Amino acid sequence: HGEASDVIVNTPNGPVHFCEHHPLVVIAGPCSVENEEMIVETARRVKAAGAKFLRGGAYKPRTSPYSFQGHGESALELLAAAREETGLGIITELMDTADLEVLGEFADIIQVGARNMQNFALLKKVGAQDKPVFLKRGMSSTIEEWLMAAEYIMAAGNPNVILCERGIRTYDRQYCRNTLDLSVIPVLRSLTHLPIAIDPSHGTGWAEYVPAMAKAAIAAGTDSLMIEVHPNPQKALSDGPQSLTPDRFDRLMEELAVIGKAV
Ligand code: PEP
Numbered sequence: 001h002g003e004a005s006d007v008i009v010n011t012p013n014g015p016v017h018f019c020e021h022h023p024l025v026v027i028a029g030p031c032s033v034e035n036e037e038m039i040v041e042t043a044r045r046v047k048a049a050g051a052k053f054l055r056g057g058a059y060k061p062r063t064s065p066y067s068f069q070g071h072g073e074s075a076l077e078l079l080a081a082a083r084e085e086t087g088l089g090i091i092t093e094l095m096d097t098a099d100l101e102v103l104g105e106f107a108d109i110i111q112v113g114a115r116n117m118q119n120f121a122l123l124k125k126v127g128a129q130d131k132p133v134f135l136k137r138g139m140s141s142t143i144e145e146w147l148m149a150a151e152y153i154m155a156a157g158n159p160n161v162i163l164c165e166r167g168i169r170t171y172d173r174q175y176c177r178n179t180l181d182l183s184v185i186p187v188l189r190s191l192t193h194l195p196i197a198i199d200p201s202h203g204t205g206w207a208e209y210v211p212a213m214a215k216a217a218i219a220a221g222t223d224s225l226m227i228e229v230h231p232n233p234q235k236a237l238s239d240g241p242q243s244l245t246p247d248r249f250d251r252l253m254e255e256l257a258v259i260g261k262a263v
C-alpha cells in the first residue's frame with residue numbers, strides 16, 4: 001500500500017499532475033501522426049476541449065508488416081509543431097531502444113505499448129532516463145506481470161510511471177476488439193501508488209462505445225484517460241473505427257465533466 005503520489009509532467013502550458021487528488025488528465029489525439037495539417041488541427045481541437053496531452057504515433061506496432069508503420073522521425077517533428085502551436089504535452093510510443101534518444105527530444109511522456117510491456121531491454125532503457133513512462137498493460141498480462149514491468153523501470157532509476165489499461169485479449173472479437181478491464185482501477189489502487197490511466201479506444205475498438213467506458217472509468221476512479229481522436233476517422237491510416245471526431249470528443253468532454261472528477 002503506497003501513499004498516493006503524483007507523477008508531475010511539465011508541459012509548455014504548465015505542470016500537469018497525474019494523481020488521485022488532482023483533476024482528471026485527458027490525453028487525446030490520433031492513433032498515428034499522418035501529416036502536419038491533421039496533427040495540428042487535432043491538437044487545437046483537443047486542447048480547446050480540455051485535453052492536456054496530445055498523443056500520436058510516429059513508430060507504430062502494427063499486426064501486419066504491410067500496414068502503415070508510422071512516419072518515424074518526421075512524425076516527431078510534426079508533433080513538435082503541434083506542441084509549439086498549442087502548448088500541449090506530447091506522448092508518443094517508443095518501440096526500439098535505438099530510437100530513444102531522438103524520441104526523448106520530442107516527447108514529454110514516453111509510451112511503452114502493450115506489445116512491449118515485457119520488452120525488458122526497452123524497460124531498462126526508459127528506466128535509465130528522465131522522461132515519465134506511460135506503460136500500457138500487455139494484452140494477455142496479469143496484474144502481477146504488469147506491476148513487475150513497472151518495477152523494471154523504477155529499479156533502473158525512473159519513478160515516474162503511469163499504468164494504462166487498454167483492454168485484454170477477448171474471446172468475443174465480433175463485438176469488441178478487447179475486453180476493457182476496469183476492475184484494475186480499484187485493484188491497482190490497493191496495490192500501488194502509481195497513477196492509473198484508461199484507454200477506452202483500444203479497449204473497445206469502436207468509437208460508439210468509447211463514451212460509456214470513459215464515463216465508467218471516471219466513476220471507478222481513474223486518474224487519466226487516453227482517447228483516440230481523428231479529424232476524419234473514415235480516412236485514418238490506423239484505428240479509424242475507434243477514433244472519435246473532434247465534435248464527438250467535444251461532447252464527451254462536456255459529459256465527463258458531470259461524472260465527478262473535474263476535467
Ligand atoms: C496505441 O496507443 O496506438 C497503441 C498501439 O496502443 P496499444 O499498445 O495499447 O495497442
Ligand code: MN
Pocket residue numbers: 031032202228238239
Ligand atoms: Mn491506436
